[in-house]
Amino acid sequence: MDTRWLQDRLESLPPELEAEETEALRYIAEAWDEASGDGIDPRVLANAALFAAFSQLVETYGESAVISMAEGLKARVERGEFTLKRRLQ
Incomplete structure (x- = not known):
């Protein structure tokens, strides 16, 4: 990639x-x-990166804080914050 x-x-x-x-x-x-x-494979790499990141976040901040952060991800994805190549409709 x-x-x-x-x-x-x-x-x-x-x-x-x-x-x-x-x-x-x-x-x-x-x-x-x-x-x-x-x-x-980029999909395998992305999943491994997410696992590593979330594991570290839980270790650092605890499960409750990470759950709150993860719940906010839905809105951020919907806003296109992580979309690199936008398609115009």
Whole structure:
């Protein structure tokens, strides 16, 4: 998977996104590119990334806080916050 979309997004991040978060996204983009280059299916990679992320969030904040955060994901997806290539209708 080509992660140029992520590099483009990094260049247009809002100022409130801290430098450390930007650097973290760069690391993730590099790891994604490497795994894709090694033949890892993008769906498998995405699911593994979500598992790792949610496991860390639960360890850090606890299950209740992560459940609240996850419940808010539906609205964010519906608003297109994670849609990289929008189709005009």
